Amino acid sequence: MGVGEVMSSKQQRQQMVTRLIAHDNVSSQPHLQELLKEQGIEATQATISRDLEELGAVKIRIAGGDSIYAIAEYAPARVAPSDQLRRVMAEWVAEVTSSGNLVVVRTPPGCAHVVASALDRSGLVGLLGTVAGDDTIMCVATEEVGGTGLAEQLRSLSGVTDATGGIPRKKGTAHV
Amino acid sequence: MGVGEVMSSKQQRQQMVTRLIAHDNVSSQPHLQELLKEQGIEATQATISRDLEELGAVKIRIAGGDSIYAIAEYAPARVAPSDQLRRVMAEWVAEVTSSGNLVVVRTPPGCAHVVASALDRSGLVGLLGTVAGDDTIMCVATEEVGGTGLAEQLRSLSGVTDATGGIPRKKGTAHV
DNA sequence: CGGGTTAGTGAATGATTATGCAACAACCAT
DNA sequence: ATGGTTGTTGCATAATCATTCACTAACCCG
Numbered sequence: 001m002g003v004g005e006v007m008s009s010k011q012q013r014q015q016m017v018t019r020l021i022a023h024d025n026v027s028s029q030p031h032l033q034e035l036l037k038e039q040g041i042e043a044t045q046a047t048i049s050r051d052l053e054e055l056g057a058v059k060i061r062i063a064g065g066d067s068i069y070a071i072a073e074y075a076p077a078r079v080a081p082s083d084q085l086r087r088v089m090a091e092w093v094a095e096v097t098s099s100g101n102l103v104v105v106r107t108p109p110g111c112a113h114v115v116a117s118a119l120d121r122s123g124l125v126g127l128l129g130t131v132a133g134d135d136t137i138m139c140v141a142t143e144e145v146g147g148t149g150l151a152e153q154l155r156s157l158s159g160v161t162d163a164t165g166g167i168p169r170k171k172g173t174a175h176v
Numbered sequence: 177m178g179v180g181e182v183m184s185s186k187q188q189r190q191q192m193v194t195r196l197i198a199h200d201n202v203s204s205q206p207h208l209q210e211l212l213k214e215q216g217i218e219a220t221q222a223t224i225s226r227d228l229e230e231l232g233a234v235k236i237r238i239a240g241g242d243s244i245y246a247i248a249e250y251a252p253a254r255v256a257p258s259d260q261l262r263r264v265m266a267e268w269v270a271e272v273t274s275s276g277n278l279v280v281v282r283t284p285p286g287c288a289h290v291v292a293s294a295l296d297r298s299g300l301v302g303l304l305g306t307v308a309g310d311d312t313i314m315c316v317a318t319e320e321v322g323g324t325g326l327a328e329q330l331r332s333l334s335g336v337t338d339a340t341g342g343i344p345r346k347k348g349t350a351h352v
Numbered sequence: 353c354g355g356g357t358t359a360g361t362g363a364a365t366g367a368t369t370a371t372g373c374a375a376c377a378a379c380c381a382t
Numbered sequence: 383a384t385g386g387t388t389g390t391t392g393c394a395t396a397a398t399c400a401t402t403c404a405c406t407a408a409c410c411c412g
Contacts, residue, residue, distance in 0.1 A: 010390070028368065044392055049370055058236050059369095060241070065229055079267050101276045128273055129280040140314065143275050186360070204398065220362055225400055235399095 012039050014051050015091065018071060021057060026069045086157050088118040093158035098147035105137040105154060112137050124148045138173055189217050190227050194247060197233060202245045253257035262333050265291065269334035279330060281313040302326045325328050 016039055017032065026032045029048045036043060043051075055146065061067045092115050095106040107115050118134035119139070126145030131138045150172035192215055195330065202208045205224045205329040212219060219227075228245065237243045283291050292308035293316065302321025307314045313343050317326035 001369080028332055030368080044198050046393080047391060050391085053237065053370085055238050058234060060234050061229065061232050067234070101278070128275050129282070129314070131307055131312065131314055138314075140275050140278055161374080206398080221399075222363080222401080223361060225358090229400085 004105035012091070013043060013047075015058075015088070016041055016056055017048070017051050018055060018110060020073055021069045025062075027066065032069070067123075085122045085124075086119050088115055089103060089154070089158035093154070095129075095158060096154045096158065096160055097142060097152050101140060101143060101147045103139040103147050103151045103154060105139060107137070109137050111135065124150075124153065126153065131134045186227075189219060189223075190231060192217055192225050193224070193233075194231060197245045197247055201238075201242075203242065208245070208331045241308045265294070265330070265334035269330070269336060272327050272330045272334065272336055274317075274327035277319060279315040279317060279318045279323050281315060281330060283311050283313070300326075300329065302329065 013036070016036060020026060020032060020039075024035060026035065029045045029052070032052075033043065033045055036048070055071060057069050057071050058068045060070045065083050092107045092111045093105055094108065095104075097104050097106075101159055105112075105115065112132040112135050116130045116137045119127060119130055119137070126142050128140040128142055128148060130140070139150060139154070141147045145153075187233075189212065195306050196208060196211045198201060200211060202211065206227070208224055208228075209219065209221055212224070231247060233245050233247050235243045236246045239293075266316050268283045269281055271280075273282075281291065288308040288311050289299060292306045292313045295303060295306050295313070302325060304316040304318055306315045306316070315326060315330070317323050321329075
């Protein structure tokens with residue numbers, strides 16, 4: 001397939017997989033399948049297995065001998081092309097504001113880390129680092145670019161307008 | 177079994193398992209079984225499965241989509257006297273950058289809170305407070321010292337060199 | 353000594369994850 | 383449009399991993 005994306009497809013599903021893994025204690029692929037279904041996304045175990053591989057997810061052991069899925073944070077040479085960043089931003093970013101050399105990015109609940117991770121790998125000029133909470137990301141801009149300049153870049157990427165809420169792209173993705 | 181007995185069979189085997197995992201790219205439990213046999217240790221897959229669980233081993237993904245076993249090592253966060261701040265910093269800090277009155281400290285994934293904790297207890301002059309994510313710490317400097325001054329202190333403690341005159345090179349994301 | 357308990361193990365089996373294959377849709381260059 | 387190519391997916395199945403059960407050996411204590 002080409003670069004163009006089908007609506008409601010692999011990217012969206014994998015984003016949800018990432019979020020579910022980060023949020024819940026996903027113990028198995030059938031379990032994840034079930035959680036996806038609750039979000040209105042249907043897929044077979046085979047597809048989920050492939051998604052997890054592509055996302056670099058691994059099963060880690062937690063207290064009690066159980067093991068759950070987690071995203072390997074040091075993804076090996078995982079390139080995040082700007083196209084990917086734009087998709088993620090467009091999908092999840094609701095608002096971008098700035099103060100001083102800080103930029104505050106708002107997302108739907110639980111989605112902040114997804115966006116922050118994409119920002120992290122983007123190599124965006126003028127971005128020193130981010131701290132992601134549940135629905136908020138704080139971005140530190142370089143002094144050269146400044147909060148205003150960085151905020152402008154982020155707004156451009158996400159498609160939101162200055163100071164107000166996001167532009168709904170596809171169908172509503174306001175989960176949780 | 178009694179505690180006093182050092183029936184070394186299991187201990188030996190698990191030690192060998194640890195060594196094999198560390199040195200080779202062990203891809204499966206039958207594979208590990210084979211490697212153990214080469215070392216003169218025989219065990220069934222069931223036993224190896226139990227060993228891996230007790231050792232906290234996990235399967236991680238490496239380049240190419242394959243996955244191999246690895247031992248999940250936990251860095252025991254010991255209570256640190258003030259002198260240990262330097263050791264912690266030297267061990268875990270990868271990069272120190274600043275912007276305005278903020279300093280961004282980057283660490284290996286998962287290590288940020290250890291460093292931040294040490295920083296918090298250090299009573300470092302010019303450090304108001306920290307926020308730690310997964311691999312990023314944001315430090316707020318006092319206005320008197322400033323981000324540049326604090327960054328200089330932190331670089332001195334950690335031994336990292338100045339980052340190319342304030343030009344950002346990497347980006348950090350902290351998943352809280 | 354016997355009982356009772358506990359750790360360790362293998363064989364068999366259940367649970368989970370990965371994969372070969374075919375089908376299908378979207379794209380591309382004629 | 384037409385045929386070739388590529389990417390995505392489900393189905394069925396293989397591969398892999400975890401666990402139950404039964405058994406043994408060692409230990410402890412009267």
